[in-house]
Amino acid sequence: MTKILFLLSFLLTLQLLTFAQKDKAGKYAATITAADLKKQLIIIASDEMEGRETGTEGQRKAAAYIESQFKKMGLATAKSLNGYQQLYPLYQDSLSSEIEVNNQPAVYGKDYISPASNNETGSITAASIIFAGYGIDDSTYSDYSGIDVKNKIVIFFLGEPKKDGKYFINDNGNSSKWSYPGLSLKLATAKAKGAAGAFVINPLQETFTQWSIDKSKNSTLYFPHENAGTPVNYALLSHAYAKSILGNNFDTLLKQVKAAKTIDAGWLTENKIPVQFKYNKFRTTINASNVLGVVEGTDKKDEYVFCTAHYDHLGKHDGKIYYGADDDGSGTCGVLEMAKAFAKAKAAGDGPRRTVVFMTVSGEEKGLWGSEYYSDHPVFSLDKTSADLNTDMVGRVDTERKTGDTLNYVYVIGHNKLSSDLPVINEAANTKNGALTLDYKFDDPNDNERIYYRSDHYNFARKGVPVLFFYDGMLKADYHKPTDTIDKINFALYEKRVRMIFYTAWEIANRDDMLKRDIPLTEGSR
Known part of the structure; x- marks a missing residue:
């Protein structure tokens, strides 16, 4: 009987504690x-x-x-922080660049622009330029089949081909297929293939506006993602300058790209001319913060x-x-x-x-x-x-x-x-x-x-x-x-x-x- 009473008392105490905890929350x-x-x-x-x-x-x-x-x-405060704020860095970059193709200087704003984002300080010398279609490499479609881009400058178009009537990467049916987000992957692919650098052609951007020229020289504020890696340095080319490199084939290629057709890059010969990139990046660091308080x-x-x-x-x-x-x-x-x-x-x-x-x-x-x-x-x-x-x-x-x-x-x-x-x-x-x-x-x-x-x-x-x-x-x-x-x-x-x-x-x-x-x-x- 004593054991039963003790057990009932214990259970009642637990129940009261539970109710008390609920009351405290309320x-x-x-x-x-x-x-x-x-x-x-x-x-x-x-x-x-x-x-x-x-x-x-x-x-x-x-x-x-x-x-x-x-x-x-x-x-x-968190013991490892100096106060309540955890500071983290943001970067804003400006970039100066020089590009020579076949020992002839390219003119910034007329022939090319080099966006401050995704480009780094460095000097690159390559002995030739090689065409790589859309710059895509996938198990079911690759612009890199049969070409060796190691230590060369790759040149490719923004965009993607259609396959069975649908866009290969994003079946969105609108002009976003020309957008820049896909560029990061293409530049990373070029780097993985051993390319020294890249020339990029936007099919919808024949020349550069003054706004795009000015904007390219300074990046917006950005966050340095962990393990993002550094892609190859690149430049966006005007259509006239791209044609001077690819020759009369350029007009045909442009039509194919605008129609989202696949490109057989094999018939385009490698252009064995020297290319030099010289980039200098200047970085400003601005701190932002998370604010932490601890109970x-x-x-x-x-x-x-x-x-x-x-x-x-x-x-x-x-x-x-x-x-x-x-x-x-x-x-x-x-x-x-x-x-x-x-x-x-x-x-x-x-x-x-x-x-x-x-x-x-x-x-x-x-x-x-x-x-x-x-x-x-x-x-x-x-x-x-x-x-x-x-x-x-x-x-x-x-x-x-x-x-x-x-x-x-x-x-x-x-x-x-x-x-x-x-x-x-x-x-x-x-x-x-x-x-x-x-x-x-x-x-x-x-x-x-x-x-x-x-x-x-x-x-x-x-x-x-x-x-x-x-x-x-x-x-x-x-x-x-x-x-x-x-x-x-x-x-x-x-x-x-x-x-x-x-x-x-x-x-x-x-x-x-x-x-x-x-x-x-x-x-x-x-």
């Missing part, structure tokens, strides 16, 4: 209010922040403000839960400020308010078991730069990071949403990836907070928008960290426009979403075990 979730979210967002999406474009004074002002808030809340855990303080959002937006252009109130002022202020709630819990002796890291990143709008830098230079062990909860646009309503209650939902992305624990925990946390509709629309593998790959959680996911991404779906109304302003925010719904995310973070931070990593991530590109 107590601190209640401190996240629409009024406080609005106070933060009024500042983050203000004129003073100038749209928070990465690498600008507006972005630095926003970082300083977020840092001041973390400090005011009493959040700790240290108790018995599991060496395990981590991340709450992230990007605080950058598109800046100021043509006198108009792109405020980014929803994108992603809403996520940024959500992180700030969740940080405050966890800090209050810790100050009251109810702190989380795991360390919770609140990180706002920059560079998302440029290509997930800040989160990429963090994931390649982590401050806290990624192996010990239980999850990243990323919040990018949670303040508005999807104008394209045609089903369900548009005032009581949030899109959740990642619930069926990496960890089977994710949906169980998130759905339970949602139930505690009045039951939003958790819409998994964007986890469809056929999602044309590829939302899973388009925000900062992806840089955690690619390293194996389980992630959830919370999103309102506002892709059309005011998306990336100056009209994404604070007056469009639905603050009651915004509060409800952030509280639900807080409950999810609370559970992950306090449960006995880290999240399982039991679902492989299918690799995708963004």
